Amino acid sequence: MNNFTWHNPTAVLFGKGSVAKLEDYLRAANVKNVLLIYGGKSAFKCGAYTQVTDLLTKLNITFPELNDIKANPRIDKVREAIARIKVSKIDALIPIGGGSVFDTAKAISAGAFYDGDVWDLFEKKAPVKKALPIFGVLTVSATASEVNGISVITNPEKEFKTSIESQLLYPAVSVIDPEFQMTLPEKQTIHGGVDIIAHALERLLDGDPNSEFMDEQGYALVRSMMRIIPDLIENPKNYDARCEYAWAACVAHSGFLACGRETRGDFSSHKLGHSLSMLFDAAHGATLSVIMPAWARYVYQDNPIPFARLGENVFDIYDGTDEEKAIEAIEALEDFFKDINAPTTLRELNIKEDDIENLTKNAAKNLPFGALRRLDEKDIDEIYKLAY
C-alpha cells in the first residue's frame, strides 16, 4: 500500500427525519445568515425545502436563495452567487439537492474569500485558502459530493468541464434522508447507480497490484450495487434499498476506496464522459455506462489482471486465461448496464460519428490522464469510436 492521509471531517446525519438534527450543528456554529441553494421543483416536491426553511425560520436564520441550478452546473451561477455574498453577511451555505447543487455550493464556498475570478481556482492558478462552511441536505445520491472535497463545474465559454479538490471543501454537515429520494425518476436512479459503480471500478481497474484489501472492499460494493439498482427499479419506494444506495454512494467516493492506492484511481472514463456532458449536456451517469466498457476494451490488453480479478470477484468468471476472463468481465459489465437500461453507445445519446472529432479535441484539454494506461489524443479518439 502507498502512503496516504485519510481525513474526512464531514458529519453525516443519515436517515428519515434527519433534517431536524441539523439544528444542533447550526446552533453550535452560530449561523445567522445562509444562502439557500437548490435546483427547481424537486426540492419542493420531495419535502426537503419545507423542512429546511421551517427549521431556519424557527432558528431566526435568514435565507436568501439561489435557485435554478441545473445538471452539469455552470460557472456563471457560481460567479453570480459570489458577487452577492461579497456584499452581504452570509456565513454559511445550505445546498438542497444532488451533486450539481452541492458542487455549486462548494465552488461558491471556495470563491467567497478569493479576490480574483473563481475560475482561477479551477485552472489551478491559485489554491483554496479559506471557504464558507456548508450544511447540505441531499436529495439525489450518486456523486458523493456530500462527503468529499470535490467540485465539478462547467465553463461554457471555455468549453471546459473540470474539477477542484480541497480539504476545505468537505461539507461540515451533510443530511442524507433517503425518503427525499423515494420519488426520483427511474432514469436518475439508473444513472446515479452507474456513477456509484464507476467510482468503485475506477479504483479497482487502475492497475495497482498492491491494494488487495481495498479491492476486496470495492468488489463487495460493486456486487451490492448490482443487487440494489434492480431492486429499486422494481420497487422505487423500498426505503431500505434507498438507504443502501445512498450510503453506498458515500462509501464509493468519500476517498475511502482510494486509500493506499498508488494512483488515486483511473478516472479516464469520467474525463471522457465530461466532454459528452459539456458538448451535448448528457447526464453524467449515462456518459459512464457508454464510455466505461469502451475504455475497458481499449486498455485491457495493457494489463488484463485487474479486469480478470473483477471477473472472478464480481461476475463469478473462473475459467480461462486472465485475458479471456478480462474479455468476459467487460462483456458482463456491459450486459449489466444494458439490463438496467443504461445506455452503452454514443448513438443512444444522440451523438453522431461526425461529433467524435470535436469530442476528442475537448477531452484532450484535460490531458494528461489515465492510470492503468496513460492516454493520448489518439487513444481518446479510438475510445470514442469504440463507444460509438
Add this chain to the structure above:
Amino acid sequence: MNNFTWHNPTAVLFGKGSVAKLEDYLRAANVKNVLLIYGGKSAFKCGAYTQVTDLLTKLNITFPELNDIKANPRIDKVREAIARIKVSKIDALIPIGGGSVFDTAKAISAGAFYDGDVWDLFEKKAPVKKALPIFGVLTVSATASEVNGISVITNPEKEFKTSIESQLLYPAVSVIDPEFQMTLPEKQTIHGGVDIIAHALERLLDGDPNSEFMDEQGYALVRSMMRIIPDLIENPKNYDARCEYAWAACVAHSGFLACGRETRGDFSSHKLGHSLSMLFDAAHGATLSVIMPAWARYVYQDNPIPFARLGENVFDIYDGTDEEKAIEAIEALEDFFKDINAPTTLRELNIKEDDIENLTKNAAKNLPFGALRRLDEKDIDEIYKLAY
C-alpha cells in the same frame, strides 16, 4: 437501515515515515507542552520514540513522560497523569503504542477537565464535556482505538473493566506507520488479528436483518483478514500485509461497520472476554478466540440466519438448512482460530473450571448486554462452561 450519525474527525497519517507529517498538525494547533505516554521497551525498539522525540525537540515542544502502561491498562495510571496535568501546562497528549496506550491517553484526556474522580465518567455518573487533544502514534494495530472515541480501562479495586465513548475522544491525529509493527511478536499479530475479525463479526452476527450492504462490507473484511493473518505469520516483515492489517483494523472498528445497524453490534464476546482479562490478565484477543465460538454455539438457535449467511459469504458453505450451515460456519471459524494458533478454550488460558463462578459474577456486573440474544447470568455461566 436505521438512522445514524457518522462523524469520524480523526486525521489518519498512514504509511512509512508518517511521523514527519505530524509537524504540520502540531504547528497548526500551536502545541507547546505535551504529555508523552507509552508502555516500555517496544516504543524504543520499533523506532517510534526516537522519531517522535526528535520531532518534538525540533519544534521546541516539552514532553514530560508517563510510561509503563501495561496491557489491560488501569485507572491508577490515569489518575496519576491527571493529577500531574492539573498542576502543569500540558496542552496535548501523545500516546506512542497500541490500544492500551491510546485508551489510557483518552481516559486522561477526558479526566483532565473533570473536577471529580475520572472513574465517575466510566460509571456514567457524568458525561465528557471537554477533552485534551490527542496526537497519537500507533505501534500495534488491533483495537482501532486510533480511529474511534472509545476508551476501555480496568479498575482493580472494583474488579471492573469497562469503557466510555465520546465524540470528544477521537484522536485529532493518528499516525499509523506499519513499519513500527514489523518486529511485533507473533502472538500479538495473532491476537490482534482475532480482535479485528471479532469487531466485524460482532456486527455481522447481531441479528439485524436490514444491513445487507454493511454486511457485504463486513464479510469482505473478514475474508481479507483470513488471508492477511496467515501471510504475516509466514512472513512477519511483509510490509504490504502489515499495511493491510493496520488499515483493516481501522475499518473494522472506526464505527463504519456499525452504520445503519439496528444495534451498534452484539458485543457479548467482548464483555465476557473483559472478565478473563480482569481476573486473569488474559490478552484481549486471546479472550475473543476462546469466547466467540462458545457464544456462537450457545446463541445460534435463537436466530441461525446471520450464522448461515456468514457460512455462505466467508466460508463457502452452501449446502443444508440455515441451521446446518450455521453449525458448520461456527466450526469453520473455530478451525480458523486453531489454524492460526489462537486459543479456543479456557484451559489454554490456564483458567480452571472452579473459576467459572467468579467469572460469571464478574461479567454479570456489565449486564444487560447482548443483541442477537440478550444474556442473563445463567447464559453467561453456560457460555463460560462451553468455552471451558
